[in-house]
Amino acid sequence: MVTAAPVAPLSAYETIYDPSKVLKHPEFRVLPPNDPLLGDKTANIACAYNPAHEVHLVHKPKAVAGEGEVVVHVRATGICGSDVHFWKHGHIGPTMIVTDECGAGHESAGEVVEVGPGVSSLKVGDRVAIEAGVPCGQADCDPCRTGRYNACPRVVFFSTPPYHGTLTRFHAHPANWLHKLPDNMSYEEGSLCEPLAVALAGLERADVRLGDPVVICGAGPIGLVTLLASHAAGCSPIVITDLVPSRLEFAKSLVPTVRTVLIQRGQSDLEVAKLIKDAAGTELRVALECTGFESSIRAGIFSVKFGGKVFVIGVGPSEQKYPFGYLSANEIDLQFQYRYHNQYPKAIRLVSGGLINLKPLGAIKVQILDA
């Protein structure tokens, strides 16, 4: 009889998170609006949504730091579009489905308040950004072994059902998946490293270079961090589109040199592409698509030059139609992004080093706990 050799974890990505520890609904208590526990700063209160499309505060058991873990007192959490989507629609795609109470939030930073056994990299009082996706780190996992851990099939992504999120007062997390914040970064900036990591992963895989003319489609939070990152990367000119004037005005306040294109509903993709090209005044090499909508992706396709690239960071409806003939005849690459890997240290260096200023975005997007 042949038996398989035991699988040894790779130390670089080793995690000791045990998904079976994830709390199930019976251990939660949904709190009525005036519950006295809400005033208790030691209680583990979290924000959760459920299949009935309700969002409410719940009381969870105390977070305990297991082997290799620390407990983080979460101090700032950004609300991601996916939190809102899970709450309102109950699923993202065919596999991520809300079947029970599920805690929201995966853009978080906080303070270490308890250190578990075997942790030497962090101490009580350290300020950290939480990388919410904890991959398995096992040697039999090709994505983990090759460093593209965002594809790990066994990943625990906090806030994607069935795993509760980090919009909670206390959260136990593997120390290896926390990133120390330098003194010149706030908790808000630490929490916004998550969407920034998405943008940085996109720019890296899109191979955006100094002096590249680019268009960013969509000026929501992801489009805005992509704008900040493209600007820091030396892209010029940068065009950004949206349907909402105030979103474009905010983009302009972040990067005054950005050229804005206000899209009217009902305009064809070719009309939108012409507006984008006119605003750029030069041929565009890359469209960084940050809405996920077919019409916007198509406009991006018709905006870029021969040999250009449309890099889709947005996530939209599962089935979409693209102009094959045009893509083929113009050698346009169409590429997609799923979360990120190895981007947090870079995000922290860029913010701490003053190349990317997340503060104005923090003021509108991040919830502060127990300030």
Ligand SMILES: NC(=O)c1ccc[n+]([C@@H]2O[C@H](COP(=O)([O-])OP(=O)(O)OC[C@H]3O[C@@H](n4cnc5c(N)ncnc54)[C@H](O)[C@@H]3O)[C@@H](O)[C@H]2O)c1
């Ligand atoms: N790839 C990933 O790993 C990843 C991670 C996080 C978020 N996302 C996705 O990124 C996208 C953007 O996230 P967000 O938080 O900024 O969302 P958002 O909904 O806040 O912003 C989207 C923006 O696009 C604009 N818009 C809509 N249709 C448009 C069109 N046809 N042309 C131009 N602008 C248009 C909206 O007005 C809005 O301002 C979402 O699809 C989200 O799911 C992807």
Ligand SMILES: OC[C@H](O)C(O)[C@@H](O)CO
């Ligand atoms: O920022 C990360 C994203 O929001 C997640 O991938 C989410 O869309 C699904 O889990």
Ligand SMILES: [Zn+2]
């Ligand atoms: Zn997100």
Ligand SMILES: [Zn+2]
């Ligand atoms: Zn894995």
